[in-house]
Amino acid sequence: MTRSASTPSFIHPTVGGPSADIVVALSQAIHEHRLLPGTKLGEDELSRIFNVSRTVVRSALQSLSHEELVELRRNRGAFVAQPTIREAREVFEARALLEPRTARSAAERMTPEDLARLEAHIAAEHDAIANAEHGKALRLSGQFHIDISRIADQATIAGFIERLVARSSLIIALYWQRQSALCEKHAHGALLEAFRRGDGDDAEDLMKSHLVDIVAALDLRELPRAQTSLQDILKV
Incomplete structure (x- = not known):
């Protein structure tokens, strides 16, 4: 399957054919907070929605479990x-260790x-924020951080950051207390200006404070309410 430009690059199907289509659809719904953490992904319902066999659905869910976006619970x-909450703190502690130095490296290598990208x-x-497409804005925010790590030309670290950003999307869906939890409106603009100047020191400092602001926007005491049906969410 060829992914469109709008498909987030942190979706990496490990299967082909119809299973890959399901992986992309579910991944994007998760990253855009249309499917919230804890939502049950019933094989029978997904089979009807995507008009495929349960075997195809099962393969897609296995792939998503490898990406840690889906949990497979025995007999459930x-x-x-x-x-x-502990995982949430660990994920952002890891991001705080990796991303500021990566932002410095990106500033030094920026073309x-x-x-322009x-x-x-x-x-x-x-545009997504202005149109109240908060899920789309969330997904784009995560992709911005991943792009920075790739520009830094640090393949191993970029891989870690990609997985951490994917996990962060789930954490924000669970624990955010305002819709700007992932990225404040001007934070990325400030980073871009540091990149434009090639200012590694400023880029590093801005990324540190930006990640602190994200964590400050999370309420680690709250849990989400129940979801609507898979059919209504996915609409395929």
Whole structure:
């Protein structure tokens, strides 16, 4: 399957054919908070929604479990992963260790083409916010952080950050207390200006404070309410 430009790059189907289509659809719904943590992903219902066999659905759910987006519970089925408060803290502690130095490296390696791509990305993110497409804005925010790690040309660290960002999306769905929890409107713009100047010190400091702000926007005491049906959420 060929992914469209709108499909987040942190979706990496490990299967092909119809299973890959389901992986992409469910992943995007999770990252856009249309499928919240704890939602049951029934094989029979997904089979009807996507018009495929349960075997195809099961393969997709296995792939998503490898990405830690889905939990497979014995004798109970598949559920959207539901990180604990402890996991939430650990994920953002790890991001705080990795991403500031990665932002410094990106500033030192930034090309005009990289800047143009990030500018277009921020414009799309702001359009989503203006149109109240908060799930889409969330997904784009995560992708912005992943793009920075790739520009830094640190493949191993970029892989870690990609998985942490995916986990962060679940954490924010569970624990955010305001809709700007992932990225404040101007935070990415400030980072972009540091990249434009090639200012590694400022980029590192901005990323540190940006991640602190994200954690401050989370309420680690609250749990989400029940979801609507899979059919209504996925609408395929």
